[in-house]
Amino acid sequence: MSQSDRRFACPGLYRIVPSLDGGICRIKLSRGRVAAAQMRALAALAEEYGHPEIEATNRANIQIRGVKPGAEDAVIAGLKAAGLAPENSGADDVRNVMVSPYCGLDGDALIDVSSLADKVLERLMRETRYHALSPKFSIQIDGGEAVAMTEHPNDIWLSAMDGDHFAFGFASVPGERPAGAVAASDAETALFALLDTFIAEIGRRNAKGDKIARMRHLLVDRDGSTLAAALPVTVHAVGDWQREAPMPLGHIGARAQKDGRVAIGAVPPLGRIGQKMMLGLADLADRVSGAEIRMTPWQSVLLPGIAEDEAAEAAETLEELGFITRPDRTLAATITCAGSTGCKSGLADTKGDALALAQELDGWAHPVFGIHLTGCAKSCAAPRPAPFTLVALTPGHYDLFAAGDRERAGFGKRIGADLTIEQAAQLLRQREQA
Ligand code: SF4
Numbered sequence: 328m329s330q331s332d333r334r335f336a337c338p339g340l341y342r343i344v345p346s347l348d349g350g351i352c353r354i355k356l357s358r359g360r361v362a363a364a365q366m367r368a369l370a371a372l373a374e375e376y377g378h379p380e381i382e383a384t385n386r387a388n389i390q391i392r393g394v395k396p397g398a399e400d401a402v403i404a405g406l407k408a409a410g411l412a413p414e415n416s417g418a419d420d421v422r423n424v425m426v427s428p429y430c431g432l433d434g435d436a437l438i439d440v441s442s443l444a445d446k447v448l449e450r451l452m453r454e455t456r457y458h459a460l461s462p463k464f465s466i467q468i469d470g471g472e473a474v475a476m477t478e479h480p481n482d483i484w485l486s487a488m489d490g491d492h493f494a495f496g497f498a499s500v501p502g503e504r505p506a507g508a509v510a511a512s513d514a515e516t517a518l519f520a521l522l523d524t525f526i527a528e529i530g531r532r533n534a535k536g537d538k539i540a541r542m543r544h545l546l547v548d549r550d551g552s553t554l555a556a557a558l559p560v561t562v563h564a565v566g567d568w569q570r571e572a573p574m575p576l577g578h579i580g581a582r583a584q585k586d587g588r589v590a591i592g593a594v595p596p597l598g599r600i601g602q603k604m605m606l607g608l609a610d611l612a613d614r615v616s617g618a619e620i621r622m623t624p625w626q627s628v629l630l631p632g633i634a635e636d637e638a639a640e641a642a643e644t645l646e647e648l649g650f651i652t653r654p655d656r657t658l659a660a661t662i663t664c665a666g667s668t669g670c671k672s673g674l675a676d677t678k679g680d681a682l683a684l685a686q687e688l689d690g691w692a693h694p695v696f697g698i699h700l701t702g703c704a705k706s707c708a709a710p711r712p713a714p715f716t717l718v719a720l721t722p723g724h725y726d727l728f729a730a731g732d733r734e735r736a737g738f739g740k741r742i743g744a745d746l747t748i749e750q751a752a753q754l755l756r757q758r759e760q761a
Contacts, residue, residue, distance in 0.1 A: 337462040338390070340406055341416035343399045348669045349377060350394030352402055354411055355422035356622055358430060358444055359387035361411075363609040363618040368409035370605040376402050380601040383626040385479065385662070385708060386425055386465070392669060417458030421451040423465040425481070427472035428578065428592070428623040432631055434585035437471035437487035438511055444468050446515055459526050461540035466518070469501045469570070474577035474592075476624040477501050477570060478711045482542035483521055485514055488568050495521075497551045498543035500711070502570025506551035513560035520558050576654040576696070578625045581638050589638040590631040593650035596658045596685075597678055598626030607648040615641045626662060657685040657694050662709060666702040667722070673702030675719035680748050684717075687752035695755050700725070712739050715755060720745055727751050729758070 336344060343350035354369070361369075369389065373381050378393035394402055406412045413419050424444055427433065431441040447466065451457045464482050469475055471487035477500050485493040486501040493514050494505040509517045525545060532539050539545060545554075555562045578592040595604060612620050612630055615637050621629040628650070633641050642652045651659045661684070664670065666677030677700040688695050697714035701707070704718055712730035716738040719725055727746055730739025743754045 337420075339416060339462055340412050340419045341403060343394050343402065346392070346665070346669055347667075347671050347673075348393045348665075350392075350396070350399060352377070352391045352394055352399075352406075353384070354389045354391070354406060355386075355419060356388055356411075357422070357448055358424075358426050358441065359428055359622040359624075361389065361620050361622060363612040363620065365409045365411055366605050366609040366612070366620055368405060368411070370602055370609075372402055372405040372409075373605075374602055376405075380599045381605065383595060383598040383600060383622055383628065385624050385626055385710075386423070387428065387622040387624045389622060392665075413452050417455060418452035420462035421457050421460050421464070422448060423463070424448045424451070425465065425467045425476070425479070425624060427470060427475045428621045428629040429472045429474045429582075429584075429590065430470055432584040432586075432590055433470070433472040433474065434583070435471070435473040436585075437490055438493070440468045440470040440485075440487070443511075443514060447518060450515075450519065456526060457522060459529055460522070464541060467501055468514075471571070473574045474582070475501070475573040477573055479624060480710055483518065485518065486570050487511075488565070492563065494565050494568060494570075495555075497554065498541065498546055504551065505565045505568070507555035507558075507562040508565050508568075509558070509560050509562060517558050517560050517562075520560075521554060524554060524557065576660060578623050578627055578629070579654045579659055580652050581642060584631065586632075587635065588631075589633045589635055590629055591633060591638060591642050591645065591652060592623065592627055592629045593642075593645040593652045594625070594627040594659050595650055597661065597663055597681055599678075600628075601649070604648045604650065607644070608650075611641060611644050611648075654696070655694055657688045657696070657698065658682075659694075660696040661685060661698045661700070662713070663700040664702050664706070664708040666700070666719070670702055670707075672705065673719065675700075675702060675722050675725065677702050677719065680717075680723065680725075683748045684752055687749060688755065691756055693759055695759055698755075706738070712737060717746075717751055723747055725751060727754060 338344045338351040338353040343352045376398035377391045382390040467481040467484040469486040484501045494508045496505045615633045616630040663677035667673035699709045699713035700717045716728045717725035727743035728738035
């Protein structure tokens with residue numbers, strides 16, 4: 328598939344791509360933020376033109392699925408009116424800058440990367456030469472927050488080493504194989520110099536008919552350190568720096584912010600946010616979080632800036648709406664891809680089966696965390712192995728894999744073959760008991 332074909336296949340706000348259950352419109356958000364009024368607009372558009380529930384994605388964005396044929400222009404116009412659309416498709420495609428949902432809130436962060444992320448995003452959208460980047464080309468700017476996604480590989484990542492420096496690396500997760508470090512004041516210059524190098528290489532390779540789209544393609548014949556050495560800023564050694572491990576399941580529940588207020592993370596089961604949930608969330612955000620809602624890369628939401636004495640009631644309201652705010656249920660950390668109801672490659676109904684699996688497991692004394700059901704081996708929902716992965720074989724039947732913390736590819740070791748959901752639940756229980 329050529330690069331232009333790949334571009335066509337990747338959903339965007341202006342490029343609503345067909346799928347088994349209708350069009351997919353992906354709405355990329357600036358630092359994952361969506362205002363209460365925008366959430367209401369999304370609810371109205373989804374109800375009128377697509378599936379009534381929206382999806383939270385694993386890059387802190389939102390998707391409307393099931394867009395009816397012929398309704399594409401109305402959806403795009405509605406998103407523009409809601410202030411969710413950039414000027415054009417080129418600017419939309421490059422909005423792939425991920426930060427922690429706790430960016431600017433977390434007292435444990437080493438650097439508040441909010442303004443750097445905003446500047447990078449603004450330049451990517453405004454300077455049209457960057458529109459040559461693939462819609463999948465991703466950048467992560469990690470301030471060292473305790474709640475951070477460090478499982479999604481990015482084309483380029485920056486990760487705070489201390490209060491003044493960022494380590495950086497390519498085609499990997501924050502902290503993995505760093506190529507060097509730069510002063511925080513040089514980070515923007517360094518990042519755009521790397522992008523310029525990459526875009527120049529796209530042009531050179533295109534002229535030779537050898538198309539490249541991602542940083543890993545550039546690294547086939549060169550080392551990341553050669554890219555670092557060519558930067559127009561001082562590159563420092565990383566030494567024995569390692570990114571501190573993020574807090575497990577830190578995106579779920581209440582957590583104190585650096586200003587004494589509270590943020591509450593809430594998980595919509597399987598990333599699906601229905602009409603009642605969207606409207607209730609918007610009303611709650613208006614009441615307690617200054618109308619701000621943040622999407623997270625765990626397919627969940629975060630309400631920031633809540634007064635301490637309002638936090639318990641806000642969490643209760645979220646639970647009543649159908650969100651999970653405590654990490655004691657299997658669905659708090661279960662993910663699936665679209666499965667056979669939304670994707671023609673899906674061999675089983677991953678969403679329906681995940682609900683059935685969670686029901687089997689939730690009656691048990693210990694919740695099982697980190698389950699991924701995938702409709703085929705492509706594993707769209709999880710770029711890195713989950714602790715447990717069920718890979719569909721036929722409707723209702725899966726192979727079950729278990730992966731250790733250090734596994735970086737594949738699904739891990741197969742521990743059960745051709746299992747029904749009941750059999751998979753039984754095996755998971757036995758394993759957790761052992
Ligand atoms: S993992 Fe397979 S079945 Fe699931 S969405 Fe991706 S391609 Fe479709």
